[in-house]
Amino acid sequence: MKPKLLEIRQGVLSKNDRLAQELRARFAAAGVFVINLVSSPGSGKTTLLEITLSQLRARGHAAAALVGDLATENDARRLARSGAPIRQIVTDGICHLEAAMVASHLEGWDLTALDFLFVENVGNLVCPASYDLGESMRVVLLAVTEGEDKPLKYPTMFHSADLVLLTKMDLAQATEFDREQAYAAIHAVSPGVPVVETAAKKGRIDGWLAILEERAGVKATPVPGD
Amino acid sequence: MKPKLLEIRQGVLSKNDRLAQELRARFAAAGVFVINLVSSPGSGKTTLLEITLSQLRARGHAAAALVGDLATENDARRLARSGAPIRQIVTDGICHLEAAMVASHLEGWDLTALDFLFVENVGNLVCPASYDLGESMRVVLLAVTEGEDKPLKYPTMFHSADLVLLTKMDLAQATEFDREQAYAAIHAVSPGVPVVETAAKKGRIDGWLAILEERAGVKATPVPGD
Numbered sequence: 001m002k003p004k005l006l007e008i009r010q011g012v013l014s015k016n017d018r019l020a021q022e023l024r025a026r027f028a029a030a031g032v033f034v035i036n037l038v039s040s041p042g043s044g045k046t047t048l049l050e051i052t053l054s055q056l057r058a059r060g061h062a063a064a065a066l067v068g069d070l071a072t073e074n075d076a077r078r079l080a081r082s083g084a085p086i087r088q089i090v091t092d093g094i095c096h097l098e099a100a101m102v103a104s105h106l107e108g109w110d111l112t113a114l115d116f117l118f119v120e121n122v123g124n125l126v127c128p129a130s131y132d133l134g135e136s137m138r139v140v141l142l143a144v145t146e147g148e149d150k151p152l153k154y155p156t157m158f159h160s161a162d163l164v165l166l167t168k169m170d171l172a173q174a175t176e177f178d179r180e181q182a183y184a185a186i187h188a189v190s191p192g193v194p195v196v197e198t199a200a201k202k203g204r205i206d207g208w209l210a211i212l213e214e215r216a217g218v219k220a221t222p223v224p225g226d
Numbered sequence: 227m228k229p230k231l232l233e234i235r236q237g238v239l240s241k242n243d244r245l246a247q248e249l250r251a252r253f254a255a256a257g258v259f260v261i262n263l264v265s266s267p268g269s270g271k272t273t274l275l276e277i278t279l280s281q282l283r284a285r286g287h288a289a290a291a292l293v294g295d296l297a298t299e300n301d302a303r304r305l306a307r308s309g310a311p312i313r314q315i316v317t318d319g320i321c322h323l324e325a326a327m328v329a330s331h332l333e334g335w336d337l338t339a340l341d342f343l344f345v346e347n348v349g350n351l352v353c354p355a356s357y358d359l360g361e362s363m364r365v366v367l368l369a370v371t372e373g374e375d376k377p378l379k380y381p382t383m384f385h386s387a388d389l390v391l392l393t394k395m396d397l398a399q400a401t402e403f404d405r406e407q408a409y410a411a412i413h414a415v416s417p418g419v420p421v422v423e424t425a426a427k428k429g430r431i432d433g434w435l436a437i438l439e440e441r442a443g444v445k446a447t448p449v450p451g452d
Binding site: 008040041072093123124125126127146147154156171174 | 234266267268295296297298300319321348349350351352353369371372373375376378379380381382394397400401
């Protein structure tokens with residue numbers, strides 16, 4: 001990488017950081033807890049989000065989501081079935097979301113009416129690591145199908161995680177997943193980071209929902225008949 | 227993205243293209259067939275490469291590999307067990323390999339002695355798409371565990387593929403993989419691109435080996451007792 005490119009890139013990053021701080025203040029004032037979901041392509045972000053949105057709704061919480069992709073609006077269509085407000089951010093080839101993209105897609109939404117706002121980043125274990133989106137919590141997903149060594153190979157991303165979700169746990173046996181080795185790799189790059197295991201396709205996300213409610217400081221008030 | 231950043235990035239790219247053309251001429255003169263392997267993190271590039279190197283050796287071919295990662299030399303150590311010459315390229319946070327990195331890691335290697343040179347790119351479905359490495363063939367891996375929609379969501383990468391490998395086919399049933407939907411997505415962004423199915427962990431890579439030998443114009447001459 002050339003020094004000049006690096007210098008300009010740092011300028012873009014610090015502009016992003018300033019904007020992310022403004023977003024963070026805005027989210028705090030509105031009382032909305034914001035989650036930035038990052039992972040490789042295919043780690044199960046959208047499947048997790050789909051069930052999370054409907055479960056949160058059933059527990060009496062208001063949630064919305066922004067979903068980032070290089071191309072297609074498929075995820076937004078898929079998530080809209082949950083009944084939650086959803087907007088798609090198409091990055092048109094850019095490998096990460098930026099604070100400005102989040103800000104421009106919030107227009108017209110009443111943030112004070114929300115308990116949770118999820119931001120599903122572009123599937124990429126490198127680029128999104130450097131871009132603060134003003135989130136309250138950054139969550140990195142690692143599917144058991146990807147191999148236990150990924151945290152060691154993508155340390156910046158895992159180091160920046162506030163929480164790691166081990167996803168697709170229902171495939172652990174079929175993939176000969178080594179749980180101990182995965183935890184060791186995660187904690188080697190991010191000592192003490194909490195790890196929660198999920199199997200969203202099988203509906204097993206209880207630990208994740210509990211952490212969301214605890215961190216956001218909200219309690220479940222189940223909606224009758226939902 | 228700012229116009230100035232874009233302009234400088236284009237400069238870096240065209241410098242890369244020139245260097246890639248030089249590499250391509252050098253590979254052709256040496257008679258070595260070069261494969262650029264790209265995919266998401268965890269699609270099985272290293273596992274495929276491990277068995278490919280030993281199978282090619284058993285079929286009488288000389289092969290070597292360069293392996294790119296943001297951090298760690300684990301893959302080089304793992305692949306060295308195949309007996310093939312291996313070098314690790316640590317990109318130190320950069321999300322793709324560049325032609326200059328390939329060139330600088332070839333020093334001292336006699337390319338004329340090789341039939342195949344594999345370049346395992348950084349696990350990333352976005353950044354490596356724009357960087358020509360002088361390869362003879364670009365191969366994009368898609369694991370059945372990642373979901374059938376990935377070609378639609380990462381069209382630039384799949385569009386640039388000379389060949390798509392569907393990997394981890396042994397997990398197709400456990401993941402409820404929809405073969406027809408996956409082929410439709412691949413061919414929507416890259417009409418007519420050949421697709422080969424593999425299960426490297428189970429030793430099923432015959433179609434892949436046949437394509438390598440056909441494209442490189444070499445024939446198997448099994449090594450007795452290997």
